Amino acid sequence: MTNAELNELKQRYVASGAASPAVEFAARAENAELWDEDGKRFIDFAGGIGVLNIGHRHPKVVEAVKAQLDKVMHTCQTVMPYEGYVRVAQKLSEVTPVRGHAKVMLANSGAEALENAVKVARAATGRSSVICFTGGYHGRTFMTMAMNGKVAPYRTDFGPMPGQVYRAPYPVPSIGVSEEEALRHLKMTLKTDANPSDTAAIVIEPVLGEGGFHAAPASFLKALREICDEHGILLIVDEVQSGFGRTGKLFAIEHSGVEADIMTMAKSMADGMPISAVVGTDKVMDASGGNSLGGTYTGSPVSCAAVLAVLEVFEEERILEKSQALGEKLRVRFDKWQQDYAGVANVRNLGAMAAFDLVTDKKSGVPNAELAGKLCKTARERGLILLSCGLYANTIRFLMPVTISDEVLEEGLDLIESMLSEFGA
Incomplete structure (x- = not known):
């Protein structure tokens, strides 16, 4: 079925409190990538909200x-x-x-x-x-x-x-x-x-x-x-x-x-x-x-x-070492963003459990939930699954599989960086 057909069924039969706001439906997945029912590819930085640390459909599992x-x-x-x-x-x-x-x-x-x-x-x-x-x-x-x-x-x-x-x-x-x-x-x-x-x-x-x-x-x-x-x-x-x-x-x-x-x-x-x-x-x-x-x-x-x-x-597969290495890569990129963008603050990570906050400006530190929502929405439209969180909904969190390839990781991070520039973060 197509995304549109499934959305119609969702609206008719799935309780609104349980229905996903997403309009795409997963058809297949592999490690840190998935494809929807219309064949569109997504990079997965959400990992099923932290469920897929060793990736979608690990062969041994x-x-x-x-x-x-x-x-x-x-x-x-x-x-x-x-x-x-x-x-x-x-x-x-x-x-x-x-x-x-x-x-x-x-x-x-x-x-x-x-x-x-x-x-x-x-x-x-x-x-x-x-x-x-x-x-x-x-x-x-x-x-x-x-x-x-x-x-x-x-x-x-x-x-x-x-x-x-x-x-x-x-x-x-x-x-x-x-x-x-x-x-x-x-x-x-x-x-x-x-x-x-x-x-x-x-x-x-x-x-x-x-x-x-x-x-x-x-x-x-x-x-x-x-x-x-x-x-x-x-x-x-x-x-x-x-x-x-x-x-x-x-x-x-x-x-x-x-x-x-x-x-x-x-x-x-x-x-x-x-x-x-x-x-x-x-x-x-x-x-x-x-x-x-x-x-x-x-x-x-x-x-x-x-x-x-x-x-x-x-x-x-030495997953713990991969998690540490992924965390280091994310931190290097986050530090750069914090230096380059006035709206990126409080970068942090413990291993690959990594995040940063979006604020109106660093001096005031006022949470910018609107920008976080816009970033996640636009990322989804451009083929990247990204999640926000936090008491003020202004935190961008990263839960991609720690088995993600360097190429796919950099592709996703580059997309985020381009949006931060585009939105004047």
Whole structure:
């Protein structure tokens, strides 16, 4: 079918809240490129919002999925378990930086992982309250909507949110929140809103995703660890977007040396297949009763096969080194843009998790969401998929596969540079 025909069907049958604003429909894809139903080629700097760190349709993942389809597609692992679930649990327990021996439960999405992480934390501590951070994004279920540190569009229309969720500021100096201020406010939250003896967990993204790709300083994460230890609070680290090689390490928290009590992951762990995981210290993960965690599709055999293939690709193709190298290339180009354009500011990266802000001018630092929207819209029209994010929607973020070729990377960056010049950034 053509893009136009599919758009007509979309307007008639897809709920407006779930419908993509894009008018193109993906027909096929390979590594960092895809083609729509009309045959137009796109360079993909979005990677399915961080899902495709090793590229569209990595051959090893495709082969593993096809092989699993010839064996077992589904049994529900609580009814009849299978090797893939256990092997994924073993692999994740070996590579995830949590305290002590780790145990694992598999789920279907990042939001589902966060929901279960909170359930586990409550069971393990006998407490109910959760503290999250401004700018954080954890999902679209009711608990995770309550945990999100941004209102629109995630919870605007959905009425009251679950209670006992409290918030502290994330340290982002470019918007006026220093590390010292963030810690002071967190401690005040523990004094005024979230009684430590009632608080089960503090939940943090080591690098904000939807909140603008700001990395928490290692010293801040270490301070969080100390606060949690002082009060018997569990530290939940959300690595759904920052995990699986995006930052040059398997998990972003590794840059700080801090160990979590519970970690959540999803997105690139299966290169496009739906799966997520909650990994935590064994005593914590075993706190709830039998059959208290799980679901019909959690840890499907096909998705587990994809995870195991992804982990092999990371070792065989030195993906972490490629992520670091990509981050360096992006930073060099971003630094040039920051020097050449008055509207480009706050360039930043942790490995290949890279971004910059668009502002009206560097002196005032006023966010320029209009320009960010125009840049992303025009990029799409010219064959480049580009995403914005941030509290003020003025951040341009980069989530292209770390396996992208130099030629395709430079083609996409050149296009952005030409638009920055054209729009008088």
